[in-house]
Amino acid sequence: MTGLVSIPSRAGFLAARNSGIKAVAAGFVLQATPTGRDDWRLGLTASKKTGNAVRRNRARRRLRALARSELATRARAGTDYVIIARHNTAERPWQDLVSEFHKALGHLHRVIDKQGGQR
């Protein structure tokens, strides 16, 4: 998957979940955690609560398309982003997802800046 670098192992996902910060939107949950790497990486998660395999795959594909169009130009190096699908991700209107993503990403970046300033 060129263009997007994916988080290769379960350890990366667990790190994002435990030490990262998160923003909950109506159509998804966005998490971010600093890694100290040169590039930024993306992880996608769709649990069984999202639905059957078809719904999970569709939700993951829509989230990937979202990341490709909206996150690629705004992502910060040295950060792992994890997007978690929710039960309505597969059929939520596309424009709603886009606007929610902008809000969530802006929130996370502000929190990261604040934490960095305190240290």
Place this chain on the structure above:
RNA sequence: UCAGAUGGCCGGAUGGCUGCUGCCCGAACCCUUGCGGUGCGGGGAGAGGAAAGUCCGGGCUCCACAGGAUCAGGAUGCCGGGUAACGCCCGGCGGGGGCGACCCCAGGGAAAGUGCCACAGAAAACAAACCGCCACCCUCCCGGCAACGGAACGGGUGGUAAGGGUGAAAAGGUGCGGUAAGAGCGCACCGCCGGGCCGGCAACGGGCCGGGCAUGGUAAACCCCAUCCGGAGCAAGACCAUGUAGGGACACACGUCGCCUUGCGCGACAGGCGCGAUCCUGCGCCGAUGUCCGGGUAGGUUGCUCGACGCGUCCGGCAACGGCCGCGCUAGAUGAAUAGCCGUCACCGGGAAACCGGAACAGAACCCGGCUUACAGGCCAUCUGACAGC
């Protein structure tokens, strides 16, 4: 035309913009010159009929493994064929259902043995006898002066299994004869058992002869018989890179002899380990190692898609299927590509219309053959029954 049966097929189409995975081609650059790497441009490909459940059968890989005997365990179970194989498919047979086309069946053995047969019922299997039916005896009672005679709706002894009742099932069925009443007691037909004949590869079917009839059901209870079966799975397995050192637990032999090149040597025999168990034959490994735990590392390549493959003509076969020839190459991902958004046209529902909704079951993960389950809507072929027309 309506109702139905069987078999097969489809599972929206097309376009724009922005992207992804792997393949091929082209030019450029880089170096460790290779079947190399990097980005760029172009081309064509990219989920299913069930991809599902993971229920059977194989291929492939590892457990190094092969042959035989006995036992244990599991699966299958009418017959014949198809197949790599099957618990699958096809064609028959038998039984059951339907007016019919057709459908359904866990369909070997119950005179090898053991067990079980609830409730109800007298009785559930070397038969037995509750209400009955029949015969005989006694008595109440009646007649007679008496001897005695008659005689129950009562009692006893015996015969019987027709009828009643119970049950899923009551020891062949129906009819006639027969009898005290009855009974295969006798006869006819049906069924059953035995023998032989004919047809069929066979399951089985059809006559014939003999026998008055023995053998209840349950094997989806144990069991018997026949056939088949080693285990684990692509997270199999292989290679590269990284790492490779100390710790804990468990297992078992540590013996004899020979040779000279006297070595942490080689060889032989015992010994140990190795199929579910035991034994035999062969073979391999071990003789200070093996296995596991914990710790550490968990990145890349390969296996990975040309195959019991798909399509078509012809030939053989009732068919499943097989064969010859020709053409085609049709996903190979790995936190996991095959998409995101927006149109147009068809389909379904609502509406007078503009238009608004809906569109099933469901996502490859080593690959095939099946089974099972889920499924909006639609198409085709053949056949059956009814009605109408000719």
